[in-house]
Amino acid sequence: MKKLFLSLFVFIFTFVSLSAFAAPTRDLTDAAMENEELIAQVQPLADAAAYAAFTQSIPALVPDAAPDAALVETLLYRAFYEHLLVASAGETGITISLDEALKAADRLFSSQNLPELKGNALPALALRDDQVVMDISQPADFIGTHIYDVQLNEEKLLLKTDVYRLNGIVASAFEAPEDSLVWLGAMVLELKPEADSAVGFTLSGFEVKERYQPSSLLQFMKTDRCELQYPDIFTKVIEDQAAFLHLQTEDGAASLKLMEVPGTLENLMAVWQNEAVENAQILDEDGRAVLTAPGLVRFAYSDPQDGQDVCLVMEMIYPLEREMEFTLYRTFLNNSFVVYSHSMG
Secondary structure, eight states: OHHHHHHHHHHHHHHHHHHHTBOOOOOOOHHHHHTHHHHHHHHHHHHHHHHHHHHTTOOEEOTTSOOOHHHHHHHHHHHHHTTSSOOOEETTEEEEEHHHHHHHHHTTBSOSOOOOOOSOSSTTEEEETTEEEEOOOSOOOEEEEEEEEEEEOSSOEEEEEEEEEESSOOOOTTTSBGGGEEEEEEEEEEEEEOTTSSSSEEEEEEEEEEEOOOOOEEEEEETTTEEEEEETTEEEEOOOTTEEEEEEETTSSOEEEEEEEESOHHHHHHHHHHHTOTTOEEEEETTEEEEEETTEEEEEEEOOBTTBOEEEEEEEEOOGGGHHHHHHHHHHHHHHOEEHHHHTO
8 A cells, every 4th residue: 555655646746747847838729729639630740840941041931832942851851750751761761762752742842843852951861873861860959839829721721839949859848848948939830731641731831930039937036925937038137126026138128027016906907007008908817917918918916915905016028029939928927927925815
């Protein structure tokens, strides 16, 4: 019986530990949650396309346009590397004829105008005597996509994604350890249904909407009051006696502030309403106030002190041209901002 309890304890501790250190991700839309099986089906193609786009610094592929040879070669290589496509491997890797390589590429791309392969896109793929030789033994960083929204009709499937990199492991963004994952950017992919393709869809086009700054999460704690995690792009400390924490990015374009505001949550929301922030949405969510607007987010909790009504407010201001990057950070802040008096009821 003791062994059973010990095994159960170890299992629970391991599960909780892994969950606690899993990387935070952008919330899934309703459409994404309703299409989990479809996302799992196309995930390998989305990951391979993101790998090709980001490693080759290709910003976009116009839907159904002829792709660049470097894009074709890199996506083809990654498809074999990740076993999206399969071929017999020898001691030196995979060797297929040029004709077989082009047929394999046809199963990945919607375009009927694929370019001639040149064999110079990456060191692990080469052309030798009308054969394509791929060395799949070399370890490489994994680049994947966190697909958080889908739009599907009879003609195409649109995927909205955050792209990330992992070193040394292959995992979904949900499963990846926080300290191993780096978010790279925002990417929208367009796929088209194709019965003879590798995953039931082919890549029609894509656009890299933004490239994110590499960042890790740092912890801030205000003793006996609250805690939060924030991206380390906020490097400049601003002297501000009215705030517990006031930071800016190095270029001063974005700021993060944690402060105490006198009054009730209802009073605070009324003040926000009177500010007339353009396109602001103000919500009362389970005992907290949330304001979201282009370039601005605030979270507030009631946290009375010594019998006086007080609110703790976290505010992030950011440039509109980096909307996708900072709305991802908003998710991190939202999930990590804990006010102890509120969490204990």
